[in-house]
Amino acid sequence: MSCSPDAIKDLLFGALEAAEASRVKEHMQQCAGCREEFDRLQFTQTALHALRDEEPPRRIAFVSDRVFEPRWWQRLWHSGPQLGFASAALLAAAITIHAFVRPAPEVAAVPDPAAIEARIMAEVSRRIEPAVRAAVAEAEARQKEKADEILAAARREFQAQREADRLMLSTLAEEFTLLQKRYNVLQLASADLGVLR
């Protein structure tokens, strides 16, 4: 057997089977290093016991407190005989009551799909219609406002155009009058000179 520090520690703590313990002891008889290691470990273990246990500075005790006491059902749950008796009594009572009171088998109500649909539709109408009405009114108002704005802009543009046309006509009329006057003057001048004769 070769040197094994863990086997020496196992021996120290009595964690080896008898046969294995014998083998380790035989090895130690022939190996001074392992013997010394075992001796040092034994000393360490003994030295550790130089640290004595201390008494707690105060004793710990609990007083009866309803908050921490188990409930009646917890006590019952943790007591075998009482729990068994209670279970048997409960079962007997259930059988007796069942024997006297037999409730008529209830026929499970089959839901009417049409009624369910009608209810759903009514509920949908109740919740959706006001919302739709409000949304439509809001959209209409927005449309009207937008149309009014467009109409007003068109009117403003039409007025401006009309004013511009009026000004242009007025200018043309003035120019025509001026040309007419010049033509008249030319007529008179040529008559005086006898050109047109």
Added chain:
Amino acid sequence: MIFREAEDRDLIAKARRGGVEAYNLLVSRWEKRIFNYLLRLVGDREDALDLTQEVFLKAYQNLGKLDDAGRFAPWLFRIAHNEAFSLLRKRRPETDVLPDENHAQRAFPIELSLAVESALARLSEEQREAVILKIYQGFKFEEIAEVLSCPVSTVKSRLYTALDLLKDALAPIHSRGVQ
């Protein structure tokens, strides 16, 4: 030990039915062990006492969940383990105050306990807990695995590494011999 277990079973059954006095008796049988386990793990008496109180309160409230009254000790230590590590996790950002490391150089018996305390404080929390449960509380490896909720191989690994560290820490005392 068998008698102790039998008495514990009886007290647990009475406590489950609401017997506060029975529970107080059960507490008196275990409070010293739980207190010392917590004291060595958290290293502060007031904290250890508060945690002990909390452990027994939680144990009382959850006594109904204990499936096998014969497994009361690992179950109780499991609650203590959870409480202790909950506190240690909260403390973790702070630096633990370690005892004077020169204690190991002194070979006077009166100070051996201080040297041991110092050496224990240098272990990781998991290693220290494995030492406490095995050497001070005398649990079997399987029971420790149940308390810590980990495989036996993990328990052994933590304990044996811890033992090597303790052995080295206490070597000066060993070489001089305790007076």
